[in-house]
Amino acid sequence: MAKKAKKTRAKAVKAKPTKKPRSYKLSKQNKIILGSLLIVASIFLTLAFISFYFNWKDDQSLLTEFGERNEEAKNLLKKFGAQVSHFFMYKGFGLTSLILPFLLCLKGLYMFLGMDQKGMLKKWIWGLVFMIWSSIALGFAGSKQPLLGGLVGYEMNDFLQDYVGMIGVLLLLLFGLVIILVRLFQFSPEDIGRWFKNKSSSLKTDFKRSPKTEESEAPMTLSLEPEDETPVIIDTYTHKEDIPPLVEEKVDDFEVTIPGEEESEDLAMEVEKIVEEKEEKKNIADKLVDDFGLFDPTLELGNYKFPTIELLDQHGVTGGITINQEELEENKTKIVNTLKNYKIGIAQIKATIGPTVTLYEIVPEAGVRISKIKNLEDDIALSLAALGIRIIAPIPGKGTIGIEVPNKNATIVSMRSVIASTKFQKAEMQLPIAFGKTISNETFVVDLAKMPHLLMAGATGQGKSVGLNAVLTSLLYKKHPAEVKFVLVDPKKVELTLFNKIERHFLAKLPDSEDAIITDNTKVIHTLNSLCIEMDNRYELLKTAMVRNIKEYNDKFKARKLNPNDGHMFLPYIVLVIDEFADLIMTAGKEVETPVARLAQLARAIGIHLIIATQRPSVNVITGIIKANFPARIAFRVTSKIDSRTILDASGADQLIGRGDMLYTQGNDVTRIQCAFVDTPEVEKITEYIGSQRAYPEAHQLPEYVGEDSGTSIDNNISERDAKFREAAEVIVIAQQGSASLIQRKLKLGYNRAGRIVDQLEAAGIVGPFEGSKARQVLVADLVALEHLLNNEI
Numbered sequence: 001m002a003k004k005a006k007k008t009r010a011k012a013v014k015a016k017p018t019k020k021p022r023s024y025k026l027s028k029q030n031k032i033i034l035g036s037l038l039i040v041a042s043i044f045l046t047l048a049f050i051s052f053y054f055n056w057k058d059d060q061s062l063l064t065e066f067g068e069r070n071e072e073a074k075n076l077l078k079k080f081g082a083q084v085s086h087f088f089m090y091k092g093f094g095l096t097s098l099i100l101p102f103l104l105c106l107k108g109l110y111m112f113l114g115m116d117q118k119g120m121l122k123k124w125i126w127g128l129v130f131m132i133w134s135s136i137a138l139g140f141a142g143s144k145q146p147l148l149g150g151l152v153g154y155e156m157n158d159f160l161q162d163y164v165g166m167i168g169v170l171l172l173l174l175f176g177l178v179i180i181l182v183r184l185f186q187f188s189p190e191d192i193g194r195w196f197k198n199k200s201s202s203l204k205t206d207f208k209r210s211p212k213t214e215e216s217e218a219p220m221t222l223s224l225e226p227e228d229e230t231p232v233i234i235d236t237y238t239h240k241e242d243i244p245p246l247v248e249e250k251v252d253d254f255e256v257t258i259p260g261e262e263e264s265e266d267l268a269m270e271v272e273k274i275v276e277e278k279e280e281k282k283n284i285a286d287k288l289v290d291d292f293g294l295f296d297p298t299l300e301l302g303n304y305k306f307p308t309i310e311l312l313d314q315h316g317v318t319g320g321i322t323i324n325q326e327e328l329e330e331n332k333t334k335i336v337n338t339l340k341n342y343k344i345g346i347a348q349i350k351a352t353i354g355p356t357v358t359l360y361e362i363v364p365e366a367g368v369r370i371s372k373i374k375n376l377e378d379d380i381a382l383s384l385a386a387l388g389i390r391i392i393a394p395i396p397g398k399g400t401i402g403i404e405v406p407n408k409n410a411t412i413v414s415m416r417s418v419i420a421s422t423k424f425q426k427a428e429m430q431l432p433i434a435f436g437k438t439i440s441n442e443t444f445v446v447d448l449a450k451m452p453h454l455l456m457a458g459a460t461g462q463g464k465s466v467g468l469n470a471v472l473t474s475l476l477y478k479k480h481p482a483e484v485k486f487v488l489v490d491p492k493k494v495e496l497t498l499f500n501k502i503e504r505h506f507l508a509k510l511p512d513s514e515d516a517i518i519t520d521n522t523k524v525i526h527t528l529n530s531l532c533i534e535m536d537n538r539y540e541l542l543k544t545a546m547v548r549n550i551k552e553y554n555d556k557f558k559a560r561k562l563n564p565n566d567g568h569m570f571l572p573y574i575v576l577v578i579d580e581f582a583d584l585i586m587t588a589g590k591e592v593e594t595p596v597a598r599l600a601q602l603a604r605a606i607g608i609h610l611i612i613a614t615q616r617p618s619v620n621v622i623t624g625i626i627k628a629n630f631p632a633r634i635a636f637r638v639t640s641k642i643d644s645r646t647i648l649d650a651s652g653a654d655q656l657i658g659r660g661d662m663l664y665t666q667g668n669d670v671t672r673i674q675c676a677f678v679d680t681p682e683v684e685k686i687t688e689y690i691g692s693q694r695a696y697p698e699a700h701q702l703p704e705y706v707g708e709d710s711g712t713s714i715d716n717n718i719s720e721r722d723a724k725f726r727e728a729a730e731v732i733v734i735a736q737q738g739s740a741s742l743i744q745r746k747l748k749l750g751y752n753r754a755g756r757i758v759d760q761l762e763a764a765g766i767v768g769p770f771e772g773s774k775a776r777q778v779l780v781a782d783l784v785a786l787e788h789l790l791n792n793e794i
Ligand SMILES: Nc1ncnc2c1ncn2[C@@H]1O[C@H](COP(=O)(O)OP(=O)(O)OP(=O)(O)O)[C@@H](O)[C@H]1O
Pocket: 412, 413, 458, 459, 460, 461, 462, 463, 464, 465, 466, 467, 615, 659, 660, 661, 674, 675, 676, 677, 678
């Protein structure tokens, strides 16, 4: 109420005719009087100051005896002059105090002549700045002459010298000079050029001017007046008789000087300098960033602590790989001898020791065929009496042949060592993953966002689950809950359950589902379709933001260039992990394959990345379309060469030794890596550590997906009816035509779903049975009857 009353009062005030503000403008006469007073004062001060400069020592003693009439001051303006000058020159600004009477005189002249005083305040401000600057400059130049810079100049100079020294003061003064030249005198390098140009051209015209032209044409001179902000005036009058008398008050913006009789030949043209309008360089986004800083997505869980390295265990021996010299020598001799038996000479041999295998690089003698060595793989394996020998002939980009021989004592690469490695800690990647260590014992870190999806395969018990845990652990150690969300699909129901603890931090789920970790096949289909919707939504957001990928989008959002009121938000990466993909394909087939393929094809730019693991890498599981969209693949040990080819498009995975020994490819090169080992208790500790911290109110919500399969076929189960059942019934009853295509059109549904609804309508007794090409009969006459029927059902 009070507000309302206030508003009406405000309106009433508004409605009143606005009072004219009182004008404090001086009359012309008063302006002349005040102007002359200022001019007189300025002359008085100038004379007093100049006279003080020469007589100040003599008049010093009189300053305290102002009332004494017998004492006479030497100052031209006597005692008063001496007092005032002492105040301004001695105690004030020294010689530069003369600027003060100059400014007074300027103001007085403007008033006296009734000139437009626009810009006068600016002149005063800059005049005073100039006075202070020159007082310091004079104080600096002549510190022994107190009257040069006055007390102000002396003290300020002294103060500055204490802090920045002599050179510092000099530099500051130079900088001040530049400011004054630019702001007060509007000085710019072009001005000098223009001034010289004008000078020379006016000289030229002076010389060239003939008496005839003088009569007919008035010469134009350009003069630059920096201070005035009035537009350019071009005086184009050619005859002095034509010049109309100008009333000064009326032409506020113009300064026109009417030339006298003898000046008519030099009719001046003033060119006003145009002062560029100030450009507003900062837009709203920059201002918001200035005020609030960049948007910080992690702010909601600002106190979130990343898991510590102590949560991970040091497996196996500490202090890296131990080199067994004997083993090395033995293997070398065996390789050399075996090759010698087949008449292959070796020019050079070099060993690189890795955690599980040692790579022997050989350079064969000239003329040896590479294929010959490749064919000896089994023979070499036999002579070395070892499993898991792999021959790489030639090693890409090296021109040597590699023979990988497993070490007798494999070293476990613990997750702790790879997480603690500088390479991982300093990785500037969007989704960094530390897989393990390469054969040359380097930590292998890749960016999942660049892969952009990962296919993982390997026979049972070879390290897939550990590999998945390594991937998830890497992300947990590097990413804030606001930056990444996991969608975990685990048909085995046991592998990923530990991650339940971080549901409200890191997991994403469907709106109405209880468990964040998906174990049931129909839910998987819903989730995959929901992710497709999320993908489409995100593309829409990217389109409106006019960016090409999630990184650019988030950067733009952080820079506050996207308005949350328009639906924009910070987009976390979504990592979809599917364990036992074969199992899903076997049970759900196309319904799983289609959304997975769609996501794999399109989701890379909007930050949804897929990791799919399978035990059975057969072609009906890893179909062509999936394979084509998963360039990054990992193969743990598989049982056959065919499986190896299915995953890697190359053999080799069948030669691995298991227990985390894996091959990674992201295109052509295949890298052998020992996967980092992270045990279940470690994962438990990490998830507990994260889970015990403050979390979001709920897991990240994926968009709702209403499956076309909702509802069951013919049985009349009310609770399982499609959400659109009632609407569809109404459409059918109104149209009195029982066809699925009508429902499809009116309710914008898919064919399958519409068909299922018709089945449910039949079960409910609303439409009759299927009648071939004819539409079904509608058994309910009108909406009232329909209402009655449906209410009775309940
Ligand atoms: N990187 C590794 N380093 C050392 N040992 C490993 C590594 N990865 C796996 N292992 C060993 O192999 C065992 C089986 O690994 P894991 O459970 O990951 O196999 P899997 O491929 O997931 O099997 P399944 O498909 O049957 O679930 C582990 O218990 C562990 O002892």
